[in-house]
Amino acid sequence: MTTRDIANLRVYNQHLNYNKFKKPEEVVGYMCAMQAQEYALAKWAIGLRMLSATDKAVEKAMTTGTILRTHVLRPTWHFVLPEDIRWMLSLTAPRINAGNATMYKKHELTDAVFNKSFNVFIKNMQGGKQLTRTEIVTALHEADIATDDLRLTLLLMKAELDQLICSGARRGKQFTYALLDERAPATKAIPRDEAVARLVSRYFTSHGPATVNDFVHWSGLTVADAKTGIEINKGRLSNINVEGISYWMSADVDLSKTKKSGTYLLPVYDELIIAYKNRDAIVPVKFHDKMGAITFFPTIMVNNQVIGNWSRNIGKKNIDIELKPFDKLSKAQSEAIETAVQRFKKFNGLA
Template sequence: MDDHRLADLRVYNQHINNPKFKNPEDVVKTMLAMQAQDYAGAKWAIGLRMQKANEALIEQAITDGKILRTHLLRPTWHFVSPYDIRWLLALTRPRIDSINAGMYKKFELDAAILNKGNDVFAKALQGNKQLTRAELVEVLNQNSIPTDDLRFTLLLMHAELDAVICSGARVGKQFTYALLDERAPATPQLSRQEALTKLAEAYFNTRGPATVHDFATWCGLTIADCIIGLENVKQQLASEVIDGKTYWMPNDIEEVSTKHKAYLLPAYDEFAIAYKDREALVNPKYLAQARHVIFDPVVVVDNQVVGNWKRTIKTSKIDISLNLYGKLNKQQLKAVEAAVKSYQKFME
C-alpha cells in the first residue's frame, strides 16, 4: 500500500467521497467527535459527509441539541452526539485536567473556586436557560469570582469537562451555554475498558488506515491507553505493515474510485487532524506548500491536497478564491469547479 492508497481509503472511510448520511446528527454520531473550533468550517465538515445538506439544516440540529459542541479531546472544541458526550467526558477529563493543571495554578483557580464556578453556572442556567459568554461573565462577577485574563475561559472549560455545561443555541452570532443535564439524556456509565474499546472502534472504523500513534494524536490519551483500546478491537480490524508501521482499518474495506474527484475541505477537518503523520494526504510534489494542512482550508483532488481556498461572503453570493499549488488537467479542473459549486449551494 502506498501513500496515495492510504489517502484513498481514508477519504472513503471518513465518508467524504461516499456521503451516505441524511441527517447531520448521524454524521457526528458515526464520526464520534469532530473538531469544531472553526465553527463555520466544522458545519461544512458535517455537510460534505451528507447526501444533501445546507448550513441552515446543520445549524438547526445544533440549536435543537441534536449535536453538542464542547471541549472534549486534547482539549479543543468538538462536535459530539448527546448520546456519547457523557462517557467521552468521563474518559478524557482526567487527562485534560492534568494538562490544564499548570494553567489552573497560574490563574489561582484551586478546587474550591472551580467548584464554586460550577455551582454558579448550574444555578444561573437552571430551567433551560441559555446564556451568552457576556451574561455568564456578569453572573460570575456578581458571585465574587474574577473573570479577567483567561480565568473565564478556564472556568468554562472546567465546567464543560465536569459535565455541568455544554453548548446551547446561538443568539444571532453569539454562542450560548446550557446545562448538560437539560441538553443530553442520561446514559449508562461505561467502565474505562469499555470506553477505550468504544473509542478505538469508532476511530479505526472511520479514520483507518491509521496507526496507534495516529489514534493517540487524535484523542489526546496516552499511548498506553490507546494500545489497550486497540487490543480490544483489533480482531475486528484488518491490518497492514507499511515501512515498519502497522496500520489498522475496517475489515470490510471497499475498492475506491479516486479519479477526477475534488473536494473543498475546511480547516481542521478530520481528513488531516485525525493523524500524526499527514504526508500521505498531500500530493508529494506539494509537501512544502501544504505544511499548514491542518490550519488551512484545502483543495483535495484525487484524494490528495493540491491547494488552498478561502471564501468571501458578499451580499448576494459567496466568492471562492483558489490557490492551486500546480497545474491541473481539464478533468481535474472541472471536478474542482463542481466542488466549489457544492460548497456555494451548501451555504445558500
C-alpha cells in the same frame, strides 16, 4: 498496497465519496467526534459527508441539541452526540485537566473557585436558560469571581470537562452555554477499558487506515490505551503494513469500493487532515513543504490528494472563492474544482 491506497481508503472510510449520510447527527455519530473550533467551516465538514446538506440543517441540529459542541479531546472544540458526550468526557477529561493544571494554578483557579463558579452556572442556567459568554461574565462578576485574562475560558472549560455545561443554541451569531443535564440525557457509566475500546473502534472504523500514533494524536490518550483498545477490538479491526508502517482499520471494509477520484474544498481542521499525526498519504511529495498551510488553512483536494489552499468571503447574496493552488491546474482539475465550489455555495444557500 501503497501510501496512495491509504489516502483513498481514508477518503472512503470518512464517507467523503461513498454512502453519504442524510442527517448531521448521523455524520457526527459515525465519526465519533469532529473538530469544530472554526464553527462555520466545521459545519461544512459535516455537510461534505452528507447526501444533500445545507448550513441551515446543521445549524438546526446544533439548535435542537441533536449534536453538541464542547471540549472533549486534546482539548479543543469538537462536535459530539448527546449519547456519547458523558462516556467520552469520563475517559478524556482527567488527562485534559492534568494538562491544564499549570494554567489553573497560574490563574489562581482552585477547587473552591471552580465550585463557586459551578454554583453560579447552575443558578443562572437551570430551567432551560441558555447564556451567552457576556451574560455568564455578568453573573460571575456578581458573585465576585474574576474573569480577566484566560480565567473565563478556563472556568467554562472546566465546567464542560466536569460534565456540567455544554453548548446551547446560538442566539444570533453568539454562542450560548446550557446545563448538560438539560441537553443530554443521563447515560450509564461504563468501565474505563470499555470506553477506551469504544473510542478505538470508532476511530479506526471512521478514520482508518491509521496508526497507533495517529489515534494518540487525535484522542489525547496514551499509546498504552491505543494498544489496549486494539487488543479488545482485534476481531473487529484489521492490520495492514505499508512501507514498514502498521495501520489499523475496520475489518469490514470492502476494498473494491474505494475510489481514486473525488474533488473537495476541505475546511480548515477537517478530520481528513487534522485527525492524523502523519499526513503524508494525502499530500503529494512535492508539496510536503506546504504542511503548515495544509494544516492551518482550508485545502483543495483533487483525486484524494491535497493540491492547494482556498479561502472564501461570504456576502449576503454571494460567496467569493479564492483558489490558491500550489501548482498550475489542468483543465480537468479546474472543472472538478468548480463543481466543488458550486457545492459549497449550495450548502450556504447562495448557489
